[in-house]
Amino acid sequence: xxxxxxxxxxGDVAEIAGVIRxxxxxxxxxxxxxxxxxxxxxxxxxxxxxxxxxxxxLFICSGLISIxxxxxxxxxxxxxxxxx
Numbered sequence: 001x002x003x004x005x006x007x008x009x010x011g012d013v014a015e016i017a018g019v020i021r022x023x024x025x026x027x028x029x030x031x032x033x034x035x036x037x038x039x040x041x042x043x044x045x046x047x048x049x050x051x052x053x054x055x056x057x058l059f060i061c062s063g064l065i066s067i068x069x070x071x072x073x074x075x076x077x078x079x080x081x082x083x084x
Contacts (some may be wrong), residue, residue, distance in 0.1 A: 011014045028074055029065070036080045 033039040037057050044050050061076075068076045 028077055029058075029061050032061055032077050032080060036077070037061075 003017070033054075037060070038055060039057055042050065044054055065076050068079070
């Protein structure tokens with residue numbers, strides 16, 4: 001009897017786990033931008049300004065994540081909650 005599968009991908013478990021981890025890294029970064037930096041509340045009539053602000057926020061998040069040990073976005077999120 002075959003074991004049940006959650007994906008049709010034939011890669012090994014480590015590869016699948018890596019993909020899942022990378023996906024959640026992106027989700028945590030989006031949460032930081034939305035909740036901590038208030039990106040969703042930023043309103044502008046000019047789409048270019050919105051895109052520029054989004055890029056700046058992403059650049060800031062990427063810079064902050066690079067100084068956190070183990071490249072862990074959850075650690076950054078927790079630090080921003082404690083010390084905004």
